[in-house]
Amino acid sequence: RCGWDRGAPGGCEAGGCGPPRSGGPKTTGARGSAARGGPAKSGAPKAAGAGKTGTGPLRGTPPRRGPHGQRQAPARSRELDAKIEERNRARHDKPQVKTPKTFGEEEGERLQKVLARAGMGSRRACEELIEHGRVEVNGQVVLEQGLRVDADKDEIKVDGLTVASQSHLFFALNKPAGVVATMEDPDGRQCLGDYVNNRETRLFHVGRLDTETEGIILLTNHGELAHRLTHPRYGVKKSYLAAIQGPIPRELGKLLKNGIELEDGYARADHFKVVENTGKNYLVEVTLHEGRKHIVRRMLSEAGFPVDRLVRTSFGPIPLGDQKSGWLRRLTNTEVGMLMREVEL
Structure with missing residues (x-):
């Protein structure tokens, strides 16, 4: 009771806490509480576990505890354990489904990126080469952008000339007179290896030149190309x-x-x-x-x-030009393509 004047009409005996307002008596009790947004009060006690969902035990049931007082899950029957184990075995024994490449990790590199790295121009310029149908992959003209290729396995050509992968190196040396045409010389004479001794990849010469003969000699790490360039069958001039x-x-x-x-x-x-x-x-x-x-x-x-x-x-198709004596230069991708076409690579 709030201590309002108990004798006054419409006081606490009427359920209100103040004089009645005009327009009728004030709503009281549970209905008044619900009208204000609160829960409706009821005199009946709430049943234990009421409003809970699931299959767990009721609140009134004491939980199972271990030897140190920790809560434990309710015990399972042997039949349920057997079913769970059988289900797990069936799941692990299923053959593994291979994810299609479309949804898995994509292999290779984009064609325009390979072309740009090989020196065919910028990415945009290489995309234009593809758009104009000047690029072939394994004998097929490519017109779509984004095709993924393996530069070491796929045969890539631009305007009919093979594009060499980045792992292969090709050089032309203007050998001076007196230089031995070997990569190493046990007698300590000046040799071809002295001009490429700072290269991480081991190179070897294509054919030979007499010690006193000057001029162009090719150096590469592409074994098949070097073999064909010197084989009589291909008749490279x-x-x-x-x-x-x-x-x-x-x-x-x-x-x-x-x-x-x-x-x-x-x-x-x-x-x-x-x-x-x-x-x-x-x-x-x-x-x-x-x-x-x-x-x-x-x-x-x-x-x-x-x-x-x-x-x-x-x-072959590679001229000495105005290259100075003793100078080493890297062949362009076009020159490499001409060499490969010369020997049907």
Whole structure:
């Protein structure tokens, strides 16, 4: 009771706590409490566990406790344990389903990224190459962007030229006279390896050049390409400039093309021409696809014109150009593609 005037009409005996307002008596009791948003009060006691869901024990049931007083889960029957174990075994014995590649981790790299890394241009420029149908993967023209490829396994071509993977290295060296055409020399003489000794990947030379012969020699770590470039089956041509003393008869070129007999068989030139003539000094160009030892020197000497100086000016489609003596340069991707096309790679 709030102590309101018990004698006053509409006081606490009427259920209110103040004088009645105009318009009728105030709602009282449980209905008044519910009207204000609170729970309705009831005189009946709430049943134990009422309002709880699930299969657990009722509140009135004391929980199972262990030897140290900790709560324990209710005991399960042996039949239930057996069913659970059987279900677990069945789940683990199922054959593992392989996730399709579409939803798993994607393999390879995007084609435009491989092309850009190979030196074909920026990513956008490589995407334009794809859009214009200039790129082939394993013999199929690619027009869609985002195709994933393996640069070491897939054959990628741009405008018909093979794109070499980043793991392969290709160099052209203008070998000076006096340098031994080996990667190492046990006698300590200057050799090809002295020009590439700072490379992490081991390189090897393609073919050979005489110690006193100058000019272009290729270095790479692509074994199959090196093998094919020097194999007689593919007939890769090499051109040389030779300084000799004249006068030279007109039939010298025809003689060299028909073949000159040497101690190890006939040797034939594919092409011969006089490049320069100053008095008795002649500069001639000889092109041939053979690779026998001292082949150009022996052919001209057998014809009666010993060589004073010899320079190899091209190896297949790769020219020496204006590359300085002793300089090493990396082949462009286009040059590598031309070499591979030369030997059907």
